[in-house]
Amino acid sequence: MKIAVLDDYQDAVRKLPCFSLLEGHDVKVFNNTVKGVGQLAARLSDVEALVLIRERTRVTRQLLEKLPKLRIISQTGRAGSHVDIEACTDRGIVVLEGVGSPVAPAELTWALIMAAQRRIPQYVASLKHGAWQQSGLKSTTMPPNFGLGQVLRGQTLGIWGYGKIGKLLAGFGRAFGMNVLVWGREASQQAARDDGLNVAESVEQLFADSDVLSLHLRLNDETRGIVKLSDLQRMKPTALFVNTSRAELIEENALVAALNRGRPGMAAIDVFESEPILQGHALLRMENCICTPHLGYVERDSYELYFRTAFQNILDVLGGKHDSIANPKALTPALSR
Known part of the structure; x- marks a missing residue:
């Protein structure tokens, strides 16, 4: 599966122990941020699963309409208003919610x-x-x-x-x-x-x-x-x-x-x-x-918790386990096995 991780400002994700969970998948990690829908669409045109770092990128209906191959959005922490969950559901894209620590x-x-x-x-x-x-x-x-x-x-x-x-x-x-x-x-x-x-x-x-x-x-x-x-x-x-x-x-x-x-x-x-x-x-x-540049959750233990859960949620959905899905109505036959 083609997986993208957006907005990893410090190029930290690839160095986390949990990154090995995605071994065997085609994973691309982006370190710089782009805001325009056109730029994001070009960056994610072939992506099937998208991993979001908190609310760093907004996922709108307009963007989703330009990503025909996208099937999974895995959120680090809870999914918030930055993701248009209704639009995801309409397009059969499951949104996976993670966990966090205070x-x-x-x-x-x-x-x-x-x-x-x-x-x-x-x-x-x-x-x-x-x-x-x-x-x-x-x-x-x-x-x-x-x-x-x-x-x-x-x-x-x-x-x-x-x-x-x-x-x-x-x-x-x-x-x-x-x-x-x-x-x-x-x-x-x-x-x-x-x-x-x-x-x-x-x-x-x-x-x-x-x-x-x-x-x-x-x-x-x-x-x-x-x-x-x-x-x-x-x-x-x-x-x-x-x-x-x-x-x-x-x-x-x-x-x-x-x-x-x-x-x-x-x-x-x-x-x-x-x-x-x-x-x-x-x-x-x-x-x-x-x-400070939004450092609340930016430290090693939180990153490992966030991303281990986000990556495991993708693997679980691919294996037929749906506990983390925030919008179960979006399940397609390919993900419902």
């Missing part, structure tokens, strides 16, 4: 919190230019000694969304002596209470009281743009806003505007509306914003 994104979130609160990226950049113990961050609009940074103990960690990642983050916060404050749906609020955590009285209180606020929500029609400029403006001028979930959870341009106005004073961001982002992106130019 550990890597939770640890990345915590690393960003620690780095941001101690101004580590700014100090490192200054040191490389010969400046000793200089973080910058001396704008007149910033609070006094904002560039010094501060410890986490005794601060309030706000968490919006108390799922698997949120729960891990709350544990990290407790271990560091932080006061954890949770907001979310009623089920999340009750789960937080059951775990002995404080629940905010309102989303307004969450933003106003948090010294560090981290966003952990799924992106859907209900949550798109759920964080408004008015929410961010309630934060303290010394506060840190963290987003390792989805950029579209924040109202368009709201974060840039809020940072320019000094509330919150700092942000740490791992996700962007369009990825990879361009060099001139507004957030990259801001000294009070730490940006």
